[in-house]
Amino acid sequence: MNQQAPQDAPPSAALRPGRVARPAQPARRAAGAADRPTLRVGVLGSGTVGTQVIRLLLEQADDFAARSGARLEITGVAVRDVDAPRDEAVPRQLLTDDAESVATSNDIVIELIGGIEPARTLILAAFESGASVITGNKALIAAHGPELYAAAAAANTDFYYEAAVAGAIPVVYALRESMAGDRVTSVLGIVNGTTNYILDEMSTKGLSFDAALAAAQELGYAEADPTADVDGLDAAAKAAIIASLAFHTRVGMDDVEVEGIRSITADDIREAHASGCELKLLAIAQRVSSEPDGVEGISVRVHPALVPADHPLASVHGGFNAVLVDAEAAGRLMFYGQGAGGAPTASAVLSDVVAAAAHRVNGGQAPRESSYADLPILAPEQALTRYQIQLRVADAPGSLAAVAQVFGDHDVSINSVRQASYVDVGDELALVTIVTHAAPVSRLEAAVDGLRAQERVAEVVSTRRVEGL
Ligand SMILES: NC(=O)C1=CN([C@@H]2O[C@H](COP(=O)(O)OP(=O)(O)OC[C@H]3O[C@@H](n4cnc5c(N)ncnc54)[C@H](O)[C@@H]3O)[C@@H](O)[C@H]2O)C=CC1
Ligand SMILES: N[C@@H](CC=O)C(=O)O
Numbered sequence: 082m083n084q085q086a087p088q089d090a091p092p093s094a095a096l097r098p099g100r101v102a103r104p105a106q107p108a109r110r111a112a113g114a115a116d117r118p119t120l121r122v123g124v125l126g127s128g129t130v131g132t133q134v135i136r137l138l139l140e141q142a143d144d145f146a147a148r149s150g151a152r153l154e155i156t157g158v159a160v161r162d163v164d165a166p167r168d169e170a171v172p173r174q175l176l177t178d179d180a181e182s183v184a185t186s187n188d189i190v191i192e193l194i195g196g197i198e199p200a201r202t203l204i205l206a207a208f209e210s211g212a213s214v215i216t217g218n219k220a221l222i223a224a225h226g227p228e229l230y231a232a233a234a235a236a237n238t239d240f241y242y243e244a245a246v247a248g249a250i251p252v253v254y255a256l257r258e259s260m261a262g263d264r265v266t267s268v269l270g271i272v273n274g275t276t277n278y279i280l281d282e283m284s285t286k287g288l289s290f291d292a293a294l295a296a297a298q299e300l301g302y303a304e305a306d307p308t309a310d311v312d313g314l315d316a317a318a319k320a321a322i323i324a325s326l327a328f329h330t331r332v333g334m335d336d337v338e339v340e341g342i343r344s345i346t347a348d349d350i351r352e353a354h355a356s357g358c359e360l361k362l363l364a365i366a367q368r369v370s371s372e373p374d375g376v377e378g379i380s381v382r383v384h385p386a387l388v389p390a391d392h393p394l395a396s397v398h399g400g401f402n403a404v405l406v407d408a409e410a411a412g413r414l415m416f417y418g419q420g421a422g423g424a425p426t427a428s429a430v431l432s433d434v435v436a437a438a439a440h441r442v443n444g445g446q447a448p449r450e451s452s453y454a455d456l457p458i459l460a461p462e463q464a465l466t467r468y469q470i471q472l473r474v475a476d477a478p479g480s481l482a483a484v485a486q487v488f489g490d491h492d493v494s495i496n497s498v499r500q501a502s503y504v505d506v507g508d509e510l511a512l513v514t515i516v517t518h519a520a521p522v523s524r525l526e527a528a529v530d531g532l533r534a535q536e537r538v539a540e541v542v543s544t545r546r547v548e549g550l
């Protein structure tokens with residue numbers, strides 16, 4: 082049976098949405114529990130994350146009241162099917178299939194449905210009603226962030242989304258607030274738990290791709306449609322959000338170069354190990370001077386890359402995430418923790434709930450959109466990276482010199498060379514593994530084309546990006 086969320090109850094009368102309510106007593110006086118106002122909270126979606134948010138809000142109600150200054154009363158939980166079996170942490174009397182009512186009759190609306198629609202329309206309706214909105218929906222923010230920020234500003238309410246990037250890790254707060262006094266130069270991270278789990282299980286246990294994906298889904302890491310994880314789209318949405326915050330520039334999904342992990346094989350992992358590396362799906366946002374004009378722009382991309390085994394990102398296992406931020410004044414910062422899963426993600430959502438609630442009680446507001454820098458987004462071939470290139474060459478005098486000449490011709494500097502000689506059908510060959518220094522992708526690709534054309538090169542076996550050197 083469908084239980085409607087209360088239709089006639091407006092957002093709490095004492096604290097009008099979008100306006101700063103002045104407590105009856107001076108704010109600094111320690112308010113007793115009985116003095117606290119009540120804020121109405123609506124939750125859209127009760128899946129992996131929503132269920133944990135509801136459980137923690139109910140279990141720790143007194144702590145949340147003390148931290149935010151208001152009692153947080155869940156008035157409705159919008160679900161698709163109120164009769165579907167679900168976790169007993171979610172009181173059945175709160176369930177409703179009237180999501181619009183939940184979106185428009187609360188002080189704080191928590192969107193945990195995922196996807197673009199109806200999440201976008203519901204969030205816009207929530208802002209219109211004066212609610213503060215909290216979401217973990219990176220796909221929506223990467224596609225419609227400016228529209229959502231504008232709606233929050235028009236309603237004079239808060240828009241928070243800590244859960245949208247790297248789950249429990251406070252990386253949105255770090256970039257949006259902690260780094261506001263610095264100039265970020267690059268962000269390099271593992272921001273998708275599902276793919277890190279898959280690659281790690283393949284690397285450490287020799288599991289097949291499919292078995293590792295099934296386990297990641299079981300653990301609640303994966304998106305409703307795990308192709309978003311596997312094809313790098315989830316990480317790309319997070320990279321877009323990271324780059325927008327880090328570089329004060331609007332970056333959307335279409336600005337991110339994306340390659341997922343679907344084509345990674347057990348052989349690729351073995352080759353990575355042979356090179357003293359791990360293979361990781363990385364999200365990268367870099368400030369780069371483009372060539373030949375030296376104009377500053379940003380490169381935003383997601384792709385698998387080799388990471389040296391002694392680099393901090395190489396030892397990020399399972400569903401964990403890690404984000405390295407480099408900034409001019411601060412130097413390097415590293416963030417590490419659980420990037421996915423119900424309870425860790427709920428922790429991020431609830432930090433936003435406390436902040437939004439405190440603003441409604443005491444005044445103050447979340448940061449507005451900051452896109453003043455408006456840096457150009459560089460084309461993929463302008464990105465700065467390093468390549469590891471494996472070649473088969475004739476094991477004869479002059480072969481390495483000829484190969485080195487190709488790199489020199491394309492202005493690509495070599496960082497290291499390894500060679501293993503072997504005999505194949507009577508021919509003496511060498512497998513040469515070359516790692517370059519950083520160069521624009523356009524020059525690296527030109528060098529690879531040059532190698533293919535060089536007569537001493539029997540085959541370019543593989544090219545892979547290397548990050549973190
Ligand atoms: N699971 C995770 O580890 C993380 C998830 N997120 C984000 O949090 C959001 C929620 O993710 P999950 O809880 O994992 O997804 P989920 O698929 O487990 O839960 C979504 C719930 O919303 C319900 N729903 C869908 N359409 C609805 C509608 N029109 N009205 C009412 N309910 C509706 C679904 O039935 C489902 O129960 C997504 O935006 C996701 O990207 C963010 C960080 C981590
Ligand atoms: N599907 C995502 C969940 C968190 O954003 C992941 O695997 O990281």
Ligand code: NA
Binds near residue numbers: 246247249251252253
């Ligand atoms: Na986060």
